[in-house]
Amino acid sequence: MATRTQERRLAFLATALPPIAWVVVFFLVPLGIVWAYSFGQNQGLTEVDISGTFANYARALQPLYLQIFAKSIFVAGVTTLLCLIIGFPVALAIVFASERWRPWMLLLIMLPFWTNLLIRTYALIAVLRTEGYANFTLEWLWNQGSWLLTLVGLQPLGDFTPLQLLYNNFAVVVGLVYVHLPFMVLPLYAALDRLDKSLIEASLDLGAGHFRTLFSIVVPLALPGILSGIIITFVPALGAYLTPDLLGGPDSQMIANVIERQFKRANDWPFGAALSFLLMYATFAVIAFRAYAARGQPADGHGI
Amino acid sequence: MTDAPAKSLTTRTSRRSILKGLGAAAVGISLSAKKYSAWAAGEEPKLNFYNWDTYIGETTLEDFKEASGIDVNMSLFATNDELFAKLRAGNQGYDVIVPGSEFVERMIQADLLEPLDHAKIPNIKNVAPEFITDAPYDPGRKFSMPYTWLVIGIGYRKSKVKEIPDSWKWLFDSDAYKGRIAVMSDASELFRNCFKYLGQSLNSDSPELIKQAEAMLTKQKPNIKAFHEDNGQDLLLSGEVDLVMEYNGDIAQIMVEDDDIDFVVPKEGAMKQSDTLAIPKGAPHPENALKFINYILDAKVGAAISKTIQYPSPNAAAVALMPASYKDNKVIFPPAEVMAKCEYPRYLGPEFTRLLDEAMTRLRAS
Numbered sequence: 208m209a210t211r212t213q214e215r216r217l218a219f220l221a222t223a224l225p226p227i228a229w230v231v232v233f234f235l236v237p238l239g240i241v242w243a244y245s246f247g248q249n250q251g252l253t254e255v256d257i258s259g260t261f262a263n264y265a266r267a268l269q270p271l272y273l274q275i276f277a278k279s280i281f282v283a284g285v286t287t288l289l290c291l292i293i294g295f296p297v298a299l300a301i302v303f304a305s306e307r308w309r310p311w312m313l314l315l316i317m318l319p320f321w322t323n324l325l326i327r328t329y330a331l332i333a334v335l336r337t338e339g340y341a342n343f344t345l346e347w348l349w350n351q352g353s354w355l356l357t358l359v360g361l362q363p364l365g366d367f368t369p370l371q372l373l374y375n376n377f378a379v380v381v382g383l384v385y386v387h388l389p390f391m392v393l394p395l396y397a398a399l400d401r402l403d404k405s406l407i408e409a410s411l412d413l414g415a416g417h418f419r420t421l422f423s424i425v426v427p428l429a430l431p432g433i434l435s436g437i438i439i440t441f442v443p444a445l446g447a448y449l450t451p452d453l454l455g456g457p458d459s460q461m462i463a464n465v466i467e468r469q470f471k472r473a474n475d476w477p478f479g480a481a482l483s484f485l486l487m488y489a490t491f492a493v494i495a496f497r498a499y500a501a502r503g504q505p506a507d508g509h510g511i
Numbered sequence: 512m513t514d515a516p517a518k519s520l521t522t523r524t525s526r527r528s529i530l531k532g533l534g535a536a537a538v539g540i541s542l543s544a545k546k547y548s549a550w551a552a553g554e555e556p557k558l559n560f561y562n563w564d565t566y567i568g569e570t571t572l573e574d575f576k577e578a579s580g581i582d583v584n585m586s587l588f589a590t591n592d593e594l595f596a597k598l599r600a601g602n603q604g605y606d607v608i609v610p611g612s613e614f615v616e617r618m619i620q621a622d623l624l625e626p627l628d629h630a631k632i633p634n635i636k637n638v639a640p641e642f643i644t645d646a647p648y649d650p651g652r653k654f655s656m657p658y659t660w661l662v663i664g665i666g667y668r669k670s671k672v673k674e675i676p677d678s679w680k681w682l683f684d685s686d687a688y689k690g691r692i693a694v695m696s697d698a699s700e701l702f703r704n705c706f707k708y709l710g711q712s713l714n715s716d717s718p719e720l721i722k723q724a725e726a727m728l729t730k731q732k733p734n735i736k737a738f739h740e741d742n743g744q745d746l747l748l749s750g751e752v753d754l755v756m757e758y759n760g761d762i763a764q765i766m767v768e769d770d771d772i773d774f775v776v777p778k779e780g781a782m783k784q785s786d787t788l789a790i791p792k793g794a795p796h797p798e799n800a801l802k803f804i805n806y807i808l809d810a811k812v813g814a815a816i817s818k819t820i821q822y823p824s825p826n827a828a829a830v831a832l833m834p835a836s837y838k839d840n841k842v843i844f845p846p847a848e849v850m851a852k853c854e855y856p857r858y859l860g861p862e863f864t865r866l867l868d869e870a871m872t873r874l875r876a877s
Contacts, residue, residue, distance in 0.1 A: 475864075
């Protein structure tokens with residue numbers, strides 16, 4: 208018996224050690240170094256002296272940076288909300304699609320992942336800019352409308368003024384929603400797919416309308432998936448820096464842009480580390496909230 | 512980085528932009544390992560060159576191998592910050608690097624550069640004398656040799672401006688071109704050119720001056736369409752803006768495609784930069800590195816490089832070999848009287864860097 212337990216222990220170690228080592232070496236250690244930096248100060252141009260100071264955190268908690276944190280949370284929040292509003296019907300459609308179509312629809316959702324984020328962002332620039340495809344389309348529609356009006360003897364519309372779609376906060380939110388939508392759709396799909404369809408039929412049979420069924424049956428049952436989707440979307444959106452950099456206007460600075468500058472141009476790694484960890488503490492808080500919200504629900508998520 | 516829809520993804524190969532966004536770092540390009548002539552010296556015939564993208568002549572590296580038998584392995588970096596961040600963690604085997612002038616000074620202070628033995632670089636005689644005497648970031652050229660130089664100015668669309676915008680006023684202090692202006696997002700480049708507009712040296716480290724510039728830019732912000740990541744030439748070319756703060760070399764590249772575009776260095780003067788060749792401490796092949804630097808400073812080699820990259824060259828002997836379209840180009844070589852007012856940025860210390868960065872953060876958050 209003893210040997211068998213030992214064997215089991217060995218087998219466990221053999222399978223568990225590589226991933227544990229991986230996590231420690233490539234995740235915990237680097238993270239620990241950055242965490243230590245956040246309590247340090249620059250020593251000359253290239254050294255960081257870990258002195259245990261809280262000065263970086265004190266600086267990071269100034270109203271200037273808190274305001275940028277607040278703005279980032281707001282932008283990420285709006286992004287998440289829009290992803291939920293757009294993603295929920297999409298996930299429902301995939302769940303209720305026929306077996307034949309479902310894999311293709313899922314593929315369509317995942318397809319953008321196969322292209323580099325930067326390339327996708329540049330494609331969006333080509334769509335949104337003043338002389339971009341969105342404005343070309345609108346101009347064409349505008350001119351057709353104008354022509355129709357003259358046809359029925361009315362005054363034509365004035366000259367078309369291109370919409371300013373790029374280099375503002377609107378463009379940042381569009382970019383973030385576009386990039387993060389799959390993060391929302393996939394967990395929603397997973398949750399909705401597990402849902403017992405007979406409950407929906409029962410609800411409809413018992414006289415509830417479609418909307419009532421949706422909000423009283425489907426949404427509560429899919430709640431764990433919705434919460435996961437919200438977190439998986441919100442967390443990366445909060446740390447986005449490429450999108451505000453490339454699509455944003457003069458005031459579209461998010462906290463990740465400030466952090467990036469500390470590690471590059473400003474050459475202030477300790478302060479950058481402190482800002483990063485504040486962001487991480489905020490993320491932990493969100494995940495802790497999720498764990499708290501999930502408490503008391505049976506693991507299968509059907510306990511209402 | 513992108514331009515008109517049809518060309519949208521044919522990337523401008525500006526060395527300052529292409530890799531930056533990708534965050535890509537070392538893309539090793541191994542040159543074919545042809546057999547080389549017998550090598551006498553103690554070093555193996557190899558050299559690791561860390562350069563900007565599209566910043567070397569088409570055949571320079573092959574020609575060097577032909578001439579010396581030394582095999583050059585080139586990797587690419589996208590920003591000076593990336594170069595500095597890499598080297599501050601220890602030299603991973605680079606022999607020759609191409610830091611900008613401001614970073615040369617930083618690297619000298621951080622003891623990251625190897626002194627150059629001028630006796631082994633006889634081609635230093637080809638360099639225009641002002642690049643030897645006027646190099647406050649590296650007095651006496653002890654650590655770096657000039658490779659290219661560039662100056663920041665205003666690129667503009669001729670048909671959309673009332674007069675030549677030959678003052679920083681049009682970018683920093685006027686609503687005449689509301690919503691059609693883009694400025695650089697780099698704190699140092701932006702604020703220190705404001706110092707010039709305010710009649711001060713761009714190497715002034717007065718916190719008062721930073722405040723003054725910040726107030727001016729905060730007032731100007733509603734008129735600014737974008738803070739660009741060094742891709743101003745694309746914003747100008749695609750018609751997104753009509754005035755843009757950008758380097759002369761970048762604008763010269765798009766003027767070939769669109770003759771409605773021109774460039775002017777503001778009359779108040781501006782920031783100039785020079786990219787240099789230097790040997791980082793710990794280079795595995797320092798002798799080969801000196802040979803390579805000397806080779807690059809050769810007149811014919813320099814001319815071949817300039818033909819490819821179209822940046823202003825400090826190599827007087829090389830410029831003499833170039834066609835008039837390059838030599839007499841007022842964008843590549845702005846008039847001497849305005850260049851006399853331009854300055855190299857000095858590294859003014861961590862406190863100044865921090866004040867500038869905070870001012871930039873406040874400006875963008877306001």
